[in-house]
Amino acid sequence: MTGRLRIGLVGTGWVAHQHVAGSRHVAADDVEIVAAADPRGDVLDDFATRYDIPHRFRDATTMITSGTVDAIALLTPPAVRAEVLEPAFAQGIHVLIEKPFAQSGADAVTFTEAAEAAHVTLAVSQNFRWFPEYPWVRAQVRRPEAGDVTFLEARTFQDRPQAGGVWRAEETKLEMAIFSVHLIDRLRWIAPTEPVGVRALTRRRRGSTVRGEQWASLLVDFAGGGVGVVTSSWTSRRLPTNTFRVDTTHGSVAVQRSAPMAGTATGVADFDGETPQEVVFSETRSGEHSALSYGSSMREFARAIAEGRDPAHSARDNLQTMGLMEAAYLSAARNGSPVTIEEALHGHVALR
Template identity: 30%
Template sequence: MSDPIRVLIVGTGGMAHAHASAYQAMEGVELVGGVDRNPENLHEFNAQYGITHGFDSVIEAIQWGEFDAVSNVTPDAVHFPTTMPLLAAGKHVLCEKPLAVTYADAAQMAAAAQAAGVVNMVNLTYRNIPAIMEAQRLVASGAIGEVRHFEASYLQSWLTQPAWGKWDEEEQWLWRLSSKHGSLGVLGDVGVHILDFTTFVAGADSAAVSCRLRTFDKAPGGQIGAYVLDANDSATMQVQLTNGAIGVVHASRYASGHMNDLRLRVFGTEGGLDVRWEDNQSVLRACLGDQIGTAAWEYLEVPPVQTNYVRFIEAIRAGQSVLPDFARGATLQRALDAAVLSNGDGCRDIVLG
């Protein structure tokens, strides 16, 4: 049996547990170290997963060096400064989304990863959903003809109910509402997912974007403790793709009745697909061929897919690249940057050159 892949976890907050649990379930993978500036969080995380080495910084971990791959689960604004030295050290990196908070940083990360020749991947978790992978395959096969129109949404309601925790008291939610703490709001948090969801299935990247962002009053003076609540809560976008298709994309944290739901409907010259992730269930419907004449939709069976974590480790073992990579993350960040620019300039259309 080959030597185990030794994994370092950078950032030990809520999402880090999903990464650690996934790696622990794999044969031939060892969690060997954790990195966090909060010593209490680091100690508790390492103890929970039997990790024996803890570090205050990425630089300290690199000086130790006894790891092969990294899951970067730090806040958005920290992805760039923590990932770049890891790439320079020749480490394989799976980075949480969004890859960075600006296209310039994301493009630099993608270039550095390519130059380093390491496996690099963005953890766009909805690539783990069977329905989206099957929908992408069907569109690529020509099943719906040429894509013409789409509509997509990512709906959450954690600002209207406490099922996931109290957003106005807990740090894991408050930082997501504050640009000072590295948040691009709902646009950066889940907008990146729905843009990937849409363009991946449609088989084309964004060519032009117009966007409106809205931040709602949530506390007296717009602040809770150290957190200025200025990050956007809802986003609406009109998007044109490089294949000529147009559509609408929207996301909100105020969608009461939806804990964490994604929808995509994509229509072509020869049919349509309806992709959904709702109530933790993956569903794919199609209207194809003769069904178009009667507007009949049928549910399709979808094969299971490997998770990003498994594909990341397998790519390392095989010495091959894997998608979605940092280049994909940079492409998505370019569209997010355009959305922010559009919102600040009267919601005008921003063409991505």
């Protein structure tokens, strides 16, 4: 392959707009969005016309076999996975897949192994990794001077009632699969050792008619004795909070942002023998950090393909995230009993 990677979008809902903005803002030298597929003809036409996308398809398989794309971004609800991935792998088409990667840990293992057998790149768009404050936190705590990580905590509280009548309202796996998966991925990406097991509780908003959870709290065991906590709520009526903290044997680092995907982020690092740092990750215009995160995910995907290497957010890397999320759902179903990552992945060992 020479030149820019030709991308086709499978699905033209809300997140597709984010991928177009991000790709054109950050990854324009690496990718070109040339096609879109959606069974809703009017939505597809409006989307493709708005963004001047030349090729339009009513189904993903036709796009995959058309010869117009080198890779696809799979942006559909999580139930739509195998019927798109199988023809893509058969055609040697690379895939960037939106989270959640799969509906279960077992499916995530199946998709990962199928992509590897087909010698195609499969990556998971965990775009929150590229919000600027989180690489900064990771760099701070991975320094030898920081010591050993002992505790990590991700906390997000927001008022996000889930309306009925849309696909999410019918999902039995809701808040963790849609939102907390970002926090879970961030936790294990920043932690220097692998997660071993998890205990979790989930709840729904009182009076809600949706099927899935809207509040989740996880307690994660990491190899070497570190502990992680994830608490995320869609049921908090007031005082929204979005924070991340890491404690080590030599100090602490913490960041916060006024909203999960918007506003100004700030960070503080304080370690033994060092002058405390205070950092402001300012947002110069609305949506810039969101575009940066989606675009950086796409750029890493494209450059990994061009360079013949695994992307940082490869499917195999993301098995740990899927294992944690699956183990959390199993634990919640067992009233908070501990569940190992190995059990959640059906005995498969997730590798860094």
